[in-house]
Amino acid sequence: MRNFTYSIPTTIYFGKDKLEEIIPEVKRYGKRVLITYGGGSIKRIGLYDKLTALFKQNDIFYVELGGIQPNPRVSSVREGIALCREHKVDFILAVGGGSVIDASKAIAAGVTYDGDVWDFMIGKATVKDPLPLGSVLTLAATGSEMNGSAVISNEETQDKRPMGDPALRPVFSVLDPVYTYSVNKWHTAAGTTDIMSHIFEAYYTVDKDVEVADYMAEALLKVCIKYGPIAVEEPENYEARANLMWAGTLAINGLISYGKAGGDWATHMIEHEVSAIYDLTHGAGLAILFPVWMEYVLDERNSWRFAQMARNVWGVSEIDDMKAARLGIAEIRKFFSSLGMPATLKDVNIDGQHIPVMAKKATIFGALGNIKKLQQADVEEILRRAL
Amino acid sequence: MRNFTYSIPTTIYFGKDKLEEIIPEVKRYGKRVLITYGGGSIKRIGLYDKLTALFKQNDIFYVELGGIQPNPRVSSVREGIALCREHKVDFILAVGGGSVIDASKAIAAGVTYDGDVWDFMIGKATVKDPLPLGSVLTLAATGSEMNGSAVISNEETQDKRPMGDPALRPVFSVLDPVYTYSVNKWHTAAGTTDIMSHIFEAYYTVDKDVEVADYMAEALLKVCIKYGPIAVEEPENYEARANLMWAGTLAINGLISYGKAGGDWATHMIEHEVSAIYDLTHGAGLAILFPVWMEYVLDERNSWRFAQMARNVWGVSEIDDMKAARLGIAEIRKFFSSLGMPATLKDVNIDGQHIPVMAKKATIFGALGNIKKLQQADVEEILRRAL
Numbered sequence: 011m012r013n014f015t016y017s018i019p020t021t022i023y024f025g026k027d028k029l030e031e032i033i034p035e036v037k038r039y040g041k042r043v044l045i046t047y048g049g050g051s052i053k054r055i056g057l058y059d060k061l062t063a064l065f066k067q068n069d070i071f072y073v074e075l076g077g078i079q080p081n082p083r084v085s086s087v088r089e090g091i092a093l094c095r096e097h098k099v100d101f102i103l104a105v106g107g108g109s110v111i112d113a114s115k116a117i118a119a120g121v122t123y124d125g126d127v128w129d130f131m132i133g134k135a136t137v138k139d140p141l142p143l144g145s146v147l148t149l150a151a152t153g154s155e156m157n158g159s160a161v162i163s164n165e166e167t168q169d170k171r172p173m174g175d176p177a178l179r180p181v182f183s184v185l186d187p188v189y190t191y192s193v194n195k196w197h198t199a200a201g202t203t204d205i206m207s208h209i210f211e212a213y214y215t216v217d218k219d220v221e222v223a224d225y226m227a228e229a230l231l232k233v234c235i236k237y238g239p240i241a242v243e244e245p246e247n248y249e250a251r252a253n254l255m256w257a258g259t260l261a262i263n264g265l266i267s268y269g270k271a272g273g274d275w276a277t278h279m280i281e282h283e284v285s286a287i288y289d290l291t292h293g294a295g296l297a298i299l300f301p302v303w304m305e306y307v308l309d310e311r312n313s314w315r316f317a318q319m320a321r322n323v324w325g326v327s328e329i330d331d332m333k334a335a336r337l338g339i340a341e342i343r344k345f346f347s348s349l350g351m352p353a354t355l356k357d358v359n360i361d362g363q364h365i366p367v368m369a370k371k372a373t374i375f376g377a378l379g380n381i382k383k384l385q386q387a388d389v390e391e392i393l394r395r396a397l
Numbered sequence: 398m399r400n401f402t403y404s405i406p407t408t409i410y411f412g413k414d415k416l417e418e419i420i421p422e423v424k425r426y427g428k429r430v431l432i433t434y435g436g437g438s439i440k441r442i443g444l445y446d447k448l449t450a451l452f453k454q455n456d457i458f459y460v461e462l463g464g465i466q467p468n469p470r471v472s473s474v475r476e477g478i479a480l481c482r483e484h485k486v487d488f489i490l491a492v493g494g495g496s497v498i499d500a501s502k503a504i505a506a507g508v509t510y511d512g513d514v515w516d517f518m519i520g521k522a523t524v525k526d527p528l529p530l531g532s533v534l535t536l537a538a539t540g541s542e543m544n545g546s547a548v549i550s551n552e553e554t555q556d557k558r559p560m561g562d563p564a565l566r567p568v569f570s571v572l573d574p575v576y577t578y579s580v581n582k583w584h585t586a587a588g589t590t591d592i593m594s595h596i597f598e599a600y601y602t603v604d605k606d607v608e609v610a611d612y613m614a615e616a617l618l619k620v621c622i623k624y625g626p627i628a629v630e631e632p633e634n635y636e637a638r639a640n641l642m643w644a645g646t647l648a649i650n651g652l653i654s655y656g657k658a659g660g661d662w663a664t665h666m667i668e669h670e671v672s673a674i675y676d677l678t679h680g681a682g683l684a685i686l687f688p689v690w691m692e693y694v695l696d697e698r699n700s701w702r703f704a705q706m707a708r709n710v711w712g713v714s715e716i717d718d719m720k721a722a723r724l725g726i727a728e729i730r731k732f733f734s735s736l737g738m739p740a741t742l743k744d745v746n747i748d749g750q751h752i753p754v755m756a757k758k759a760t761i762f763g764a765l766g767n768i769k770k771l772q773q774a775d776v777e778e779i780l781r782r783a784l
Contacts, residue, residue, distance in 0.1 A: 011411075011412070011574075011635075011636060011639040011640065011643070012412065013411060013412025013413060013414075013415065014409075014411050014412060015408065015409065015410055015411070015418075016407075016408065016409035016411060017408045017409075018405060019406045020403075021402065021403065021404045022401075022402065022403035022404075023402055024398075024400060024401050024402070024403060024655070024656070025398070025399065025400025025401060026400060027400075028400065031402075187398075218636075219636035219639075219640070220640075221619070221620045221623060221624070221640050222616075222617070222620050222640050222643045222644050222647065225615075225616030225617070225619050225620060226613050226616045226617075226647075228612075228616065229609075229612030229613045229615065229616040230609070230612070230613075232608070232612050233608045233609050233612060236608060237608070248398075249398060249606035252398040252606075252656070253398065253606070253607075253608050253609050256398070256609045256655075256656065257609050260609065260613075265652075268411070268643075269411070269639070269643065
């Protein structure tokens with residue numbers, strides 16, 4: 011087990027009717043709030059009205075930035091930064107899914123930075139004294155509600171890049187599973203896939219003797235396998251929504267990575283290039299790419315780890331590690347299909363024409379991955395096999 | 398899943414050579430420190446010298462309270478409170494196992510309270526503005542390093558009582574598995590049993606549909622089952638010590654209880670009465686009592702939960718829940734015996750003479766437990782069956 015420093019200070023208010031908890035929290039950190047949200051689903055489910063009523067009752071000043079899109083654009087972020095400066099905002103409340111929270115993190119970092127916010131995405135700037143932020147989560151998927159990471163897209167350059175800093179971790183997040191009832195089948199399935207993908211990224215490293223992290227990762231996967239299909243079929247099943255939501259948060263708050271290298275993340279980086287060009291749902295891209303990536307990186311040195319997951323999670327009883335690993339990957343592919351996720355790039359009308367440029371951009375900062383280092387040619391081959 | 402508020406702000410410095418991390422942490426919270434420790438093992442392993450050298454190099458004032466015993470005495474606590482007041486201490490650093498950390502929590506609470514510290518144990522006082530404390534852990538067992546609970550013994554009244562408050566959570570803890578190399582076979586086995594018992598307490602509640610908590614609890618149990626025997630046989634096996642240490646912390650920091658009722662804790666309360674009179678090693682008492690308690694409370698309504706653990710953790714494949722539950726309990730008893738733990742009270746030279754008084758004291762504040770409420774007569778019966 012590697013050395014680590016555990017620090018997960020975010021407070022989570024989990025469950026039904028927890029919205030009022032935000033008032034003392036917001037007051038603790040600020041007086042002037044930017045409320046961020048997406049395409050308006052928070053208005054349809056009544057959350058917007060409840061929230062703004064609470065703010066008014068408590069005399070808390072707020073301005074709004076709505077319309078933040080999936081794969082959030084840096085243009086939205088810039089708009090948010092301008093709003094914060096204009097209205098002297100000192101706290102950001104993100105209300106939505108990962109895209110809204112990610113955009114809010116970039117806004118929080120950008121407000122206190124003199125240059126352009128895209129500098130954070132290209133390594134030209136580091137986060138310093140960002141505005142504090144909180145979140146009210148409406149989609150179980152990215153885990154952004156309890157970590158310091160964000161992924162932002164640049165529509166001009168067709169880039170999609172991560173940024174991150176512990177100081178961008180929300181100081182609190184409200185997780186009410188009821189807010190996810192209105193998430194449709196497709197996004198519920200994609201969200202489940204996203205959660206499972208985060209677990210895969212944390213799991214597939216070169217580390218041995220890290221059973222605390224490994225077994226907890228397997229536990230969270232089993233939750234997704236049990237409750238993902240139920241949530242897709244029964245959108246108002248509270249227990250399914252609750253277990254998925256909590257698993258999604260724990261999957262990427264650091265817990266299952268402590269004691270290990272920081273995860274593989276090659277598949278995410280490759281998917282970012284695909285969805286930067288094609289604006290594909292992130293989870294759908296991951297469902298296509300992960301089994302292909304697994305088959306590509308599997309070898310004699312790491313087969314024990316693929317076999318461990320196959321046996322502990324997917325019910326594989328095969329004794330030979332390499333065979334067990336392959337059976338496990340087949341189960342993963344089968345499961346994603348059962349959720350209604352696509353299996354190939356062709357399934358989502360993506361052909362091979364941009365593969366060279368995607369592979370080049372994915373590796374622009376160097377080789378990808380932990381369990382196996384991937385160069386540009388490797389990424390190109392993975393994308394071809396995914397066609 | 399029940400509503401909950403997640404808050405685990407303790408920072409954990411985990412791994413080799415992490416001791417220096419304490420200096421900026423201590424300086425953040427105080428200027429005058431009480432260092433607490435036990436019977437001197439920290440001197441034998443060189444930790445005391447390293448620590449006091451660090452304090453001197455950094456010009457941090459400290460006083461010491463050594464000699465804190467297992468099942469820590471309220472007399473030690475009172476002594477610590479007097480020392481803190483005399484030297485205007487503003488931070489406590491506990492260096493040792495759970496007993497030292499527990500005593501330190503009681504000292505931290507007692508310093509800022511006008512009455513006698515035992516008041517906290519009898520519900521006569523609540524914790525208010527305690528001194529901040531940190532810990533350097535030398536035994537994987539109680540999990541006190543990341544929670545706000547303590548158990549203190551009163552040698553005059555032969556009482557052993559818990560107290561707790563979120564404000565008593567250490568602000569940081571240093572977990573270096575190497576510091577546990579010198580823990581002997583008996584205490585390593587008892588510590589493993591203690592960790593597993595905390596998981597049992599969290600696991601055996603009436604809640605359904607709480608798979609995130611359940612599966613993570615099972616993950617931590619599997620870590621104990623894998624690494625407990627290795628640590629007993631190979632005291633300097635770093636990976637075994639590291640996995641046990643981290644599992645022990647996560648077992649009782651709240652993580653595996655979120656979304657559930659607060660745990661059962663009947664067995665712990667019964668064991669406290671036994672060790673209050675006989676000064677038995679806590680883990681050994683739990684090894685004796687847990688299987689008996691399980692058999693006593695098992696019934697048709699809760700057999701699914703016992704069966705779930707039997708299948709997911711103990712390799713039981715039996716389909717019938719009640720049969721699977723009994724097979725699981727048999728495996729637990731077998732495992733504790735394999736660790737060298739006693740199986741009956743007679744094994745540790747305890748006869749039945751004090752059973753009535755122990756049962757009476759255990760239920761003095763009311764019935765015990767969550768999965769089944771236990772009255773005085775139930776406790777008496779469990780103790781008799783444990784003979």
